[in-house]
Amino acid sequence: MELGSTPADRPRPVGRGPKMHAAVLAATVAELAEGGYAALTVERVAQRAGVHKTTVYRRWKDRAALVVDALAEHIATDIPMPDTGSIGGDLREMARSLVGWLVSPTGRAVEAALISDAVRLPEIAEARARIFGDRFRRAEPVVARAVARGELPVGTDPSAVVSALAAPIHFRLLVSGGPLDDTVAEQAARITLAAARAGVLDTPARVAGPVDKG
Amino acid sequence: MELGSTPADRPRPVGRGPKMHAAVLAATVAELAEGGYAALTVERVAQRAGVHKTTVYRRWKDRAALVVDALAEHIATDIPMPDTGSIGGDLREMARSLVGWLVSPTGRAVEAALISDAVRLPEIAEARARIFGDRFRRAEPVVARAVARGELPVGTDPSAVVSALAAPIHFRLLVSGGPLDDTVAEQAARITLAAARAGVLDTPARVAGPVDKG
Structure with missing residues (x-):
């Protein structure tokens, strides 16, 4: 598989619950790292995590809530x-x-x-x-x-x-x-x-x- | 006088020597404060200081040298x-x-x-x-x-x-x-x-x- 292939090319189903939760937060951090906050969309995060964007919106009201959760979680884990x-x-x-x-x-x-x-x-x-x-x-x-x-x-x-x-x-x-x-x-x-x-x-x-x- | 008039509208002759030196450095800081480093040009600094740009180039080889001098001088004076x-x-x-x-x-x-x-x-x-x-x-x-x-x-x-x-x-x-x-x-x-x-x-x-x- 090419490294350059976009996340959209290969959605991986991650199911529901904690696994989906973790996958979406990880995808959010990855998107943030790649393009910064300005370029981040719930659509792109959902594609990268392999879930539908409605699934994301069910848990996070907007991209801001998503980013807040993702960064807090990421830093807590990494430090x-x-x-x-x-x-x-x-x-x-x-x-x-x-x-x-x-x-x-x-x-x-x-x-x-x-x-x-x-x-x-x-x-x-x-x-x-x-x-x-x-x-x-x-x-x-x-x-x-x-x-x-x-x-x-x-x-x-x-x-x-x-x-x-x-x-x-x-x-x-x-x-x-x-x-x-x-x-x-x-x-x-x-x-x-x-x-x-x-x-x-x-x-x-x-x-x-x-x-x-x- | 309108506050919004551009420095180019009103060049003030500042003569040579220490006075010119100070005027050019002050103009550099003002330009930097207004538009950042990316937008700063020797032409604009010269206009603001009311001198010809050749006068600036005689003393500073490029805008980088000018900015280095201006910032060092400005901060030394202000702190x-x-x-x-x-x-x-x-x-x-x-x-x-x-x-x-x-x-x-x-x-x-x-x-x-x-x-x-x-x-x-x-x-x-x-x-x-x-x-x-x-x-x-x-x-x-x-x-x-x-x-x-x-x-x-x-x-x-x-x-x-x-x-x-x-x-x-x-x-x-x-x-x-x-x-x-x-x-x-x-x-x-x-x-x-x-x-x-x-x-x-x-x-x-x-x-x-x-x-x-x-």
Whole structure:
């Protein structure tokens, strides 16, 4: 089979339920990675997933709802939360996972779509808010364990930790340029650990939702 | 006079030397802010500055050289380095200046031009490397004074300090969204101070130049 053949040439029936759900979300991420948000249609996603578009519309009211779900699901799966036994190790793992995702073809494409469209589209802002909300919530046990071990002060905020960790990595990627590698991840982890230990990561991070353009 | 009249309608002679130099650089920033790098031409800059384009070409070999100079000059002027007497105060002032610049119309436009075009154009990467080089160099006295006062460990690297300070602010602007205000500046200063005191800002920050795409 030719690699270049379009998804429309070969619809694969995926049935109903969780399998269909996963196939549609995966197809959405693939479409987003290929053409960005502007080019994404429910029709194309349905073709790629091998389902009828009415099946998609039955579960998601529009492409925005689909994209929000797909990105949240994709990032939750691709950036797992570690449990290394120390907050230093956990932060390093989290930073490395983020770098690994950002340099992957899908990560690059999804990030580009999120960043470039974010300013204009409320649904992209919603996806972003949902993704960060998920990341923040998933970091809670990491921070709770560190506090319980006495490594971090009581009152350390998981969302502030995640933001502090992600900031130097995105700064390298989007602003200063230079290699996106383990050195950046390591430095992000060191900065975040120092800040958390000093008790300055005590205030919840703010993320713009669809109605809050900042 | 109509606000909408084009710069071409009213060329103002600016003479030669430093005055011409400043007028051309200011016109370059204004053109960049209006239309981005893609739309910028030496002709339009010359018209706006009220000089002949041969005058511009005599000093700058092409629009890339012009943009590199203009941005470096503009940012050096608009984001001054403070001397408040303490590193905490200096970091807070630097963070506030950066936020103030990023929310200004020119800052927004220039930043958008730098970020969006940065991936593709080597001359933009050069401008970026030059701007960061300037910022890093200008932060040297701030860090040197803090080390001399015993506030920061010997070996604290000014470029690492500037990067750590700028990262949370750009993260808010470009990734997480939400208000870009004094609260963000304050939090960036606190994180940077904690990291610098802990001795983790000891490694020079890397910035991609025109031949280093990272």
